[in-house]
Amino acid sequence: MEPSLAGGEDQALLAELRAGSEAAFARLLREHGGRMLAVARRLVRDEEDARDAVQEAFVSAFRSLDRFEGGSRIATWLHRIVVNCCLMRLRSRRRRPEESIEDLLPRFLEDGHQIPPAVDWSEPVDALLQRQEICALVRASIDRLPESFRTVLVLRDIEELSTNEAAGLLGITENALKIRLHRARQALRTLLDPHLRGAAR
Amino acid sequence: MSEKPSGKPYIPCEEVVTFLWAYVAGELPAEKTSEFERHLAVCPSCVAYLDSYRKTIELSRESFQPGSCEPDGEMPEDLIQAVLAARRGA
Numbered sequence: 001m002e003p004s005l006a007g008g009e010d011q012a013l014l015a016e017l018r019a020g021s022e023a024a025f026a027r028l029l030r031e032h033g034g035r036m037l038a039v040a041r042r043l044v045r046d047e048e049d050a051r052d053a054v055q056e057a058f059v060s061a062f063r064s065l066d067r068f069e070g071g072s073r074i075a076t077w078l079h080r081i082v083v084n085c086c087l088m089r090l091r092s093r094r095r096r097p098e099e100s101i102e103d104l105l106p107r108f109l110e111d112g113h114q115i116p117p118a119v120d121w122s123e124p125v126d127a128l129l130q131r132q133e134i135c136a137l138v139r140a141s142i143d144r145l146p147e148s149f150r151t152v153l154v155l156r157d158i159e160e161l162s163t164n165e166a167a168g169l170l171g172i173t174e175n176a177l178k179i180r181l182h183r184a185r186q187a188l189r190t191l192l193d194p195h196l197r198g199a200a201r
Numbered sequence: 202m203s204e205k206p207s208g209k210p211y212i213p214c215e216e217v218v219t220f221l222w223a224y225v226a227g228e229l230p231a232e233k234t235s236e237f238e239r240h241l242a243v244c245p246s247c248v249a250y251l252d253s254y255r256k257t258i259e260l261s262r263e264s265f266q267p268g269s270c271e272p273d274g275e276m277p278e279d280l281i282q283a284v285l286a287a288r289r290g291a
Binding site for chain 2: 022025026029030033034035036037038042051054055058059062106108111112113114117118119120121125128129134135136138139142153157158160178179181182185186188189192193196197
């Protein structure tokens with residue numbers, strides 16, 4: 001993420017926003033809107049929902065300008081509002097019965113050995129990322145995770161919220177969040193494994 | 202510190218794999234960490250699992266960096282206009 005506005009510029013923009021300048025609000029949208037829409041697409045996936053969540057987030061940000069204390073950057077503040085709007089949207093969406101994650105978790109023999117044993121992914125991440133199909137594979141695999149696991153993985157490993165923040169937003173304990181994140185990573189690992197195991201190409 | 206050279210059983214793979222998140226996050230107590238490392242020193246399967254687990258985390262993050270797959274792009278003009286209109290009504 002590139003810092004688009006320095007602290008001083010943030011302050012100047014904030015002053016204009018508080019004065020009710022539509023031009024300043026339009027600048028805020030052009031400056032941050034693209035990235036916020038990308039965040040919303042990752043979380044809610046549906047394009048219409050993502051656009052609605054972003055619209056709601058910006059209007060809500062505008063309403064709560066007085067409560068923004070300038071302790072964080074505008075980008076960080078907006079990011080949290082977008083994440084929150086997306087989570088509310090996910091919560092209110094009619095829930096389909098969630099697929100079980102059990103089939104994607106590692107299995108063990110009674111003596112505690114993993115079965116089948118794990119196989120090396122010998123290619124380094126840098127090299128993997130040079131391959132165009134890998135990025136699409138990772139994204140598609142994340143999309144295959146059951147919703148509550150996918151959400152936690154996106155919040156922690158992609159949006160980089162802290163355990164405390166993510167747990168607070170989801171209304172679960174930090175420990176429950178850590179375990180759900182672990183299972184989500186394990187399941188994603190299982191989905192990627194057939195493509196990445198073995199020798200480098 | 203006295204190290205028990207032998208006799209002490211290894212923790213099972215299941216324990217390593219189940220609590221890997223805490224090992225990776227550096228949240229295990231020192232004593233547990235050394236039990237994990239003792240296990241990892243003799244278990245290629247858990248070493249492979251740990252490495253691929255770390256790579257999974259890294260791949261998640263990297264696959265959504267601006268510029269990977271498709272760029273973030275700009276906010277579509279019609280959405281900008283819709284938000285501006287919604288703000289006027291707010």
